[in-house]
């Protein structure tokens with residue numbers, strides 16, 4: 001992981017594909033006095049999203065990268081990361097899978113948030129699966145990104161109770177609130193370990 005030196009802030013990029021509530025929580029965290037990151041860049045594979053609107057409103061640099069060809073898209077992203085001296089990547093609802101090369105090249109300084117208690121329910125439709133399996137708890141996880149999808153080392157998790165009356169939508173709403181609180185905690189944890 002990247003090293004924190006003194007009061008120096010780590011340059012961070014957030015990758016999104018949509019709504020951007022986790023982006024918002026990372027941005028708000030970056031603005032508090034004791035935060036150890038500076039949010040320099042938002043990468044999105046889609047334009048016209050709430051996340052991009054948010055970044056523009058708060059004057060965070062944005063780069064929309066079309067994914068017609070993964071290799072080309074990643075080259076463009078790497079160029080942009082270098083230009084902005086990015087040391088930490090936070091994936092927040094980014095719906096593209098990064099290549100092994102990209103992950104290696106970025107020396108594993110990539111973290112992701114996932115809406116389940118990993119290792120349970122990797123991939124999509126996590127809330128649906130938790131409800132169908134009658135789980136008492138679900139929740140969210142922030143983990144390091146490794147070559148295997150949703151399988152990197154776990155940094156932090158937050159449990160959320162599944163109610164009898166829950167639909168995937170209602171459960172997802174409560175888990176999202178937990179996610180937004182958890183992401184800054186995870187960032188602080190990974191950076192303070194160094």
Ligand code: GRF
Pocket residue numbers: 016017018019020021022023051092093094113114115176179
């Ligand atoms: C979150 O539920 C996150 O766990 C998942 O995608 C969603 C992104 O939400 N990977 P938002 O764009 O941050 O609001």
